[in-house]
Structure formats: C-alpha cells, structure tokens
Amino acid sequence: MQQLISLLVENKAGALMRVAGVLTSRGYNIESLTVAKTIDPTLSIMTIVAEVSEQGRELLIKQISRLVNVVKAVDLSESRAVRRELALIKVFVEENRRAAVLTEAQVFRAHIVDASPNSYTLEVTGSQDKLNALISLLRSYGPVEMIRSGTMAMARAKHNKLPVPRFSESALSDG
Amino acid sequence: MALLSGAQILLESLAREGAEAVFGYPGGVTLPIYDVLYDHPLRHVLVRHEQNAVFAAEGYARATGKAGVCMATSGPGATNLTTGLVDALMDSIPVVAITGQVPQALIGRDAFQEADTFGISRSATKHNYLVKDVRELSQTIHEAFYIAISGRPGPVLVDITKDVLLAEAPYSGQQAMEPLRGYRLEVEPTPEAVERAVEFLWNAERPYIYAGGGIISSGASEELVRFSELLEAPLAHTVMGLGGMPAGHPNYISMLGMHGSYAANLGITHCDALIGLGVRFDDRVTGRLDKFAPDAKVLHVDIDPAEINKNRRADLGVVGDARAVLKRLNERLAETRGTLGKKRRQTRLAWMQHIREMKREHPFCYQGSSEEIKPQCLMEKLDEIAGGDSIVTVDVGQHQMWAAQYLRFNAPRLWQSSSGLGSMGFGVPAAVGAKVACPERQVIAIVGDGGFMMSIPELGTIASNRLPVKIIVMNNNTLGMVRQWQELFYDKRYSEIDITSFPDASLLAASFGITGGSVASPEDLDDALQHAFAEPGPYLLNVQVAPEECVYPMVPAGGAVSEMILQPESQAAEAVAGD
Numbered sequence: 001m002q003q004l005i006s007l008l009v010e011n012k013a014g015a016l017m018r019v020a021g022v023l024t025s026r027g028y029n030i031e032s033l034t035v036a037k038t039i040d041p042t043l044s045i046m047t048i049v050a051e052v053s054e055q056g057r058e059l060l061i062k063q064i065s066r067l068v069n070v071v072k073a074v075d076l077s078e079s080r081a082v083r084r085e086l087a088l089i090k091v092f093v094e095e096n097r098r099a100a101v102l103t104e105a106q107v108f109r110a111h112i113v114d115a116s117p118n119s120y121t122l123e124v125t126g127s128q129d130k131l132n133a134l135i136s137l138l139r140s141y142g143p144v145e146m147i148r149s150g151t152m153a154m155a156r157a158k159h160n161k162l163p164v165p166r167f168s169e170s171a172l173s174d175g
Numbered sequence: 176m177a178l179l180s181g182a183q184i185l186l187e188s189l190a191r192e193g194a195e196a197v198f199g200y201p202g203g204v205t206l207p208i209y210d211v212l213y214d215h216p217l218r219h220v221l222v223r224h225e226q227n228a229v230f231a232a233e234g235y236a237r238a239t240g241k242a243g244v245c246m247a248t249s250g251p252g253a254t255n256l257t258t259g260l261v262d263a264l265m266d267s268i269p270v271v272a273i274t275g276q277v278p279q280a281l282i283g284r285d286a287f288q289e290a291d292t293f294g295i296s297r298s299a300t301k302h303n304y305l306v307k308d309v310r311e312l313s314q315t316i317h318e319a320f321y322i323a324i325s326g327r328p329g330p331v332l333v334d335i336t337k338d339v340l341l342a343e344a345p346y347s348g349q350q351a352m353e354p355l356r357g358y359r360l361e362v363e364p365t366p367e368a369v370e371r372a373v374e375f376l377w378n379a380e381r382p383y384i385y386a387g388g389g390i391i392s393s394g395a396s397e398e399l400v401r402f403s404e405l406l407e408a409p410l411a412h413t414v415m416g417l418g419g420m421p422a423g424h425p426n427y428i429s430m431l432g433m434h435g436s437y438a439a440n441l442g443i444t445h446c447d448a449l450i451g452l453g454v455r456f457d458d459r460v461t462g463r464l465d466k467f468a469p470d471a472k473v474l475h476v477d478i479d480p481a482e483i484n485k486n487r488r489a490d491l492g493v494v495g496d497a498r499a500v501l502k503r504l505n506e507r508l509a510e511t512r513g514t515l516g517k518k519r520r521q522t523r524l525a526w527m528q529h530i531r532e533m534k535r536e537h538p539f540c541y542q543g544s545s546e547e548i549k550p551q552c553l554m555e556k557l558d559e560i561a562g563g564d565s566i567v568t569v570d571v572g573q574h575q576m577w578a579a580q581y582l583r584f585n586a587p588r589l590w591q592s593s594s595g596l597g598s599m600g601f602g603v604p605a606a607v608g609a610k611v612a613c614p615e616r617q618v619i620a621i622v623g624d625g626g627f628m629m630s631i632p633e634l635g636t637i638a639s640n641r642l643p644v645k646i647i648v649m650n651n652n653t654l655g656m657v658r659q660w661q662e663l664f665y666d667k668r669y670s671e672i673d674i675t676s677f678p679d680a681s682l683l684a685a686s687f688g689i690t691g692g693s694v695a696s697p698e699d700l701d702d703a704l705q706h707a708f709a710e711p712g713p714y715l716l717n718v719q720v721a722p723e724e725c726v727y728p729m730v731p732a733g734g735a736v737s738e739m740i741l742q743p744e745s746q747a748a749e750a751v752a753g754d
Contacts, residue, residue: 009357010357013305017294025298058484062480062481065359067302067357068301068322069357071357
C-alpha cells in the first residue's frame with residue numbers, strides 16, 4: 001500500500017541518500033520524492049510516496065526517524081493532508097483543434113507556459129487524480145510529453161504534525 | 176590561536192576525545208596523518224589488514240565501553256573496513272573510523288585509490304561524514320565520538336580529503352557542541368511508562384527476564400541483578416548479554432536461543448510475562464516467531480524506539496537507557512513490594528523452582544571420550560583457566576556456541592563475540608584490541624580453524640607489539656557449523672568444508688617469533704594448556720578436537736524454540752515437545 005511520508009531533515013550532504021537508503025535497502029520502491037529547502041535554509045522538507053507493506057510502515061517511520069539528520073518524520077498516509085503535484089504537459093496538436101486545447105486548459109485551471117505552431121505546453125497543479133484526468137484528456141488531442149513533480153503534502157492546520165519552520169521564527173533567527 | 180594542519184587537528188581532536196590508541200594501516204592519502212603521528216604521543220597499533228583494524232577497535236570498545244578508533248587510507252583501505260563497520264553496527268559497538276579520501280579536486284574522477292567511502296559506509300554505520308573543509312574537522316570529530324557513544328552506540332565513519340589534512344585552520348582545543356537537531360536521545364523513561372511497567376511486573380505469575388547487549392552497553396549489571404532479585408525472576412542472557420548477570424547467580428539460567436539450554440528455552444516458552452531488556456528479538460533467539468513465548472505478554476525496554484514492535488509486538492514498550500530504566504523500576508518495585516499477594520508470590524516461587532529444576536536436570540552435556548578431545552571438554556577446561564574474569568574473544572561457529580555455553584563470566588565486558596553479523600576472523604584481532612585496552616587482564620582468543628586462517632596475519636601484530644594474548648584454536652579440521660547443518664539438514668552431503676593443509680602451529684608461531692604448540696590427545700590437554708598459560712608472552716595452541724561433534728541443544732532454523740533437538744540421533748534423539 002502507498003505510504004505518504006513527510007520529513008523535516010537537515011539540509012546536509014548525504015541526507016537524501018540516507019533517507020532513500022532506508023527505503024531501498026528494504027526493497028521498497030520510491031514512487032515519488034520531492035525535496036526543497038524550508039524558510040530556514042538549513043532545513044529541508046521531503047515528501048516521499050512509496051509502496052510499503054502494512055506491517056512495515058511503523059518500523060519504516062521509526063527507522064527513518066533514527067537517522068541523525070532527520071529532525072522529524074511523520075506518516076501522512078491516513079491523514080487529510082493537502083496533497084498537490086505539479087505537471088508540465090506538452091501536447092502536439094493539429095491547427096484546427098488548438099482552440100479546444102485552450103478551453104480544456106481553462107477548465108483545469110492550467111496555464112499555457114510555452115506555445116509553438118504545432119504544440120502547447122501546459123502547467124497544472126492539483127491532486128494526482130486531477131492531473132491524471134487532464135493528461136488522459138489531452139492525449140485525445142495528439143501525442144503528449146509530460147513531467148510530473150511527484151506529490152508534496154502538508155498536514156492541515158489543525159493536525160500540523162511536522163514542526164515546519166515559520167516565517168516569523170526564521171526572520172528572528174536570521175537577524 | 177595556533178594554526179594547525181588538518182592532520183594535526185585530527186590527532187589533537189582524537190586525543191581530546193580520550194582516544195588512547197588508534198588501530199590503523201597507512202596509505203597514500205593518509206601520509207600527512209602518519210607524518211604527524213611520527214612524533215605524536217597518541218599510540219598507533221599497526222594491524223596487518225584494515226578489517227582487523229575495525230575488529231581491534233571493537234575489541235577495545237567492547238572491553239572498555241569507550242569508542243574504539245581505527246584508521247585506513249582511501250579506496251581499498253576504506254572498503255576493507257566495511258565488514259567490521261557492519262559488525263559494530265549490528266552489535267551496537269562504539270567505533271570511530273577515520274579514512275583518508277583523495278583530494279577534492281580529484282573526487283569523482285576515478286583517481287588512484289578512490290572509492291565512494293561516504294556512500295559505501297552509509298548503510299554500514301550509525302552515521303558518517305565527508306569532511307571537505309578543515310575548519311569543520313575538529314567539530315566533526317567531536318560529533319563523531321558523541322554519536323558513536325551516546326544512545327544506542329554504533330560505528331561512525333569520518334572520511335577526510337587529503338587537501339583538508341594539509342590545509343591549516345585555527346585550533347583551540349575547546350569544543351562547543353552544536354546541537355544536533357535530528358539526534359534525539361531518550362534516556363530516562365517517562366514516569367507513566369515506569370508505573371505501567373511496575374504494574375505489569377507485579378501482575379506476572381511466571382516472569383522471565385531476557386537480557387541482552389543493552390545491559391552491557393548501558394552498564395546496568397548491578398541494576399539488573401537487583402531487578403531480578405526484587406522480582407525473584409529467572410534470567411537468561413543472549414549471546415550479547417553474557418556477563419551482564421554473574422553466571423553463578425542463583426537466578427541465572429544460561430544463554431537462550433538456537434543453542435541455548437533446555438531450561439532457558441522451555442522457560443521462555445512457558446512464561447506469562449517476558450521482560451526483554453536491551454534486546455532485539457533476534458531470529459537466533461526467537462526461532463519461529465509465532466511460537467515464541469506464545470503465552471507471554473511482553474515488556475520491552477530499549478533505548479532505540481525502532482526496536483520496539485520490530486519483531487515481536489510489545490504489550491508495553493519502554494524507551495530508555497537500560498540502566499536508567501532499571502534504576503527507576505527498582506526504586507518503584509522496592510516501594511510497591513506489598514502489591515504482590517501471598518498466593519501470587521507462591522506461584523512465582525514455584526515457577527522459579529521449576530526453572531531451577533530444569534536447569535539442574537538438563538545441563539549442557541556431552542559424551543566424554545578418552546580417545547579424542549571433545550570440544551566441550553576443552554571449553555570446560557578453558558572456563559576453569561579463565562576463572563570468570565578473563566577477557567575471552569571468540570570467532571564464529573561451533574566453538575563460539577560451545578564457549579557461550581560452557582564459559583561462565585562474573586562481570587560484563589569480558590566476553591566478546593561477533594554476534595549479530597557473525598563475522599569469522601573476529602576473535603584474534605578483537606583480542607588484540609582488548610589486550611591494548613586492558614594490559615593487566617588475561618586475554619584469551621578462542622577460535623576455530625576456519626576463522627583462524629582468516630586471522631593469521633595478526634600474529635604479526637601480536638608479535639610486534641608483544642601482546643601476551645593466548646590463542647586457542649579449536650581445530651576440527653572442518654568448518655564445523657557448516658558441517659553440522661549439512662549433516663542435519665542436507666543429508667550429510669558434506670560440501671567444501673574441509674580445512675586441510677592447516678599449518679603446524681608451533682612452526683607457524685615460531686616463524687612470527689612467538690611460541691606455539693599442538694595437542695591432540697585428551698591426556699595431554701591439561702599439560703598443553705598449562706604450558707600455554709604459563710608462558711609469559713603470546714601463545715598459539717592448536718587443539719585437535721573430535722571432528723564430528725555437533726552443538727546441542729539446537730533449535731532448527733525456522734523451528735519453534737520449544738522444539739529443540741537435545742542430542743544427536745545416535746544417542747536416542749528426542750524432540751522435546753512444547754508442553
């Protein structure tokens with residue numbers, strides 16, 4: 001079953017390798033992994049989606065938490081976290097259907113970020129399902145190339161499990 | 176502030192952290208370190224293979240509880256450390272490994288003796304570092320020792336590029352610890368956990384204490400004995416825990432698990448409250464998990480939260496240092512003694528009596544012989560010689576299990592065994608490290624003929640450093656444990672197990688400049704041992720033992736602990752039923 005893990009890690013060389021290593025050494029395939037710095041540039045947040053057996057989930061979180069560079073690890077699989085993904089989709093389209101693609105883009109609140117005489121590139125964010133829907137729709141217009149960012153997740157306000165650095169704190173500490 | 180080179184900072188930092196000896200082997204990129212070492216007071220012990228540098232560092236650490244330090248050059252030097260690092264990781268032994276790395280300008284260019292040490296050692300260590308700035312070196316060494324020793328101990332590797340060793344930086348000798356934000360230590364148990372544990376403990380009718388390496392690493396022996404006495408509960412040790420409770424204590428049963436005693440394994444099968452202290456429910460202890468302690472509720476104490484519920488779900492998990500937890504529990508147990516009703520106390524005493532009877536009726540046993548030396552007989556004699564207070568290091572295999580069964584230890588940190596990883600070739604270099612750590616103590620390496628063949632180069636280290644270590648080779652001319660499994664589970668199809676061409680021990684020893692000898696007949700054994708231990712220097716004794724002896728009892732791999740085989744078929748084997 002898919003496990004969604006959110007991690008606050010020290011932004012140090014090797015941190016990604018350590019986290020990924022805990023998963024790969026157990027034979028778990030990482031479906032997606034996103035990582036970027038937080039407001040505090042010495043910390044990063046990672047979101048990992050991986051196929052993990054039901055019995056393995058608690059142990060996996062504990063073994064990741066045990067890593068020296070990991071400040072906190074939480075399992076968001078069961079929580080109503082906000083989950084978003086970004087996709088860039090390039091669709092090759094015949095001249096007579098270009099207008100229709102623009103309409104589809106509007107419906108999905110996607111932006112056109114590049115255009116050429118025979119293609120459009122769309123930028124869209126949303127849930128996995130929304131992205132899947134748009135992609136399958138666009139495929140009916142012509143060949144499609146796409147890149148997806150993988151899922152990022154943030155716990156909802158009332159259930160904020162990860163001590164995400166806040167702007168105010170960081171502004172203070174940065175002097 | 177004085178400007179020092181990276182190499183100087185490294186050695187000063189090692190000395191500052193309390194390192195007394197470094198086990199190492201020099202090479203191209205560590206030349207700057209060895210140049211500083213040339214007239215530095217820090218002791219360096221030149222081993223004959225980098226793998227043995229880690230094993231020796233482990234020997235030092237297991238004997239003292241302090242971090243053992245080893246050093247190797249880049250590339251092959253570093254890759255040779257890997258087995259020892261994993262060994263230390265599996266057994267939670269504090270080791271700090273220093274490796275040289277090619278200059279930063281050459282990293283990633285397949286330079287001579289370049290290897291991705293940082294990547295390779297990631298899964299072999301508790302934590303590792305690649306130092307690319309000389310200004311971070313001192314702090315990194317400080318962190319490395321702190322991480323190696325604290326919490327659940329383990330190996331930490333620090334990879335240092337050659338240009339860092341040559342670059343200069345100010346060095347004050349003082350060390351302020353920057354907070355390690357991702358490193359949490361949960362030493363003290365929560366008061367709620369203590370109260371729940373106390374209730375758990377008094378509710379038990381048939382309590383059983385299963386204590387492991389966590390007792391040794393936290394220094395909880397005294398507290399453990401008191402705990403067992405307060406509860407009037409029997410106690411068995413894992414291989415890692417031997418010596419945690421003195422073997423002569425009336426509450427002590429023996430080692431448990433695959434080659435544990437009848438009483439230890441039947442006891443754990445029938446207990447109703449299993450108290451795991453600093454243990455990890457290893458498969459060599461539990462056998463088939465769903466039949467392990469089937470009637471027991473489990474209280475599991477460990478400093479590593481990831482151990483709780485890993486293999487056996489705990490009814491009550493207490494995260495904390497074994498010593499700190501036992502201290503608190505003992506206080507509360509002493510205060511709440513009255514909770515235990517008369518009837519329950521009677522039940523518990525009967526249980527204890529039952530365990531003691533099983534122990535008396537089913538001791539570790541073997542059939543003696545006047546024609547050949549039985550390995551168990553050798554162990555009994557070594558037990559007498561060791562006297563419960565010598566350091567004994569072992570390799571891996573049959574001799575290891577017989578030593579664990581027959582040698583009795585009166586204190587922790589006397590018994591050294593590669594228990595989790597099971598690395599052959601551990602015993603001799605570990606004895607080197609132990610002797611460097613404890614020069615006043617008798618150090619005996621008991622090894623098999625297979626493992627000894629992996630360790631022969633270290634006779635050079637022993638000779639050069641005049642380390643009076645006694646090496647006893649239990650020689651059955653075969654890879655005995657592999658042979659045992661082939662006999663029992665592979666239709667006696669003995670495949671690639673004969674260690675032929677074993678060298679003549681006295682000639683081999685003499686060629687290194689030390690003394691040695693061999694013994695094959697039972698009537699000469701006492702004299703041979705007496706001679707070996709009377710010798711003031713190191714001694715290599717090759718003892719030819721009965722080649723076909725198997726280690727019993729034995730729980731077949733994947734079998735239930737209660738279904739152990741007590742003795743060979745030829746002696747009317749009986750499988751012990753669980754009930």
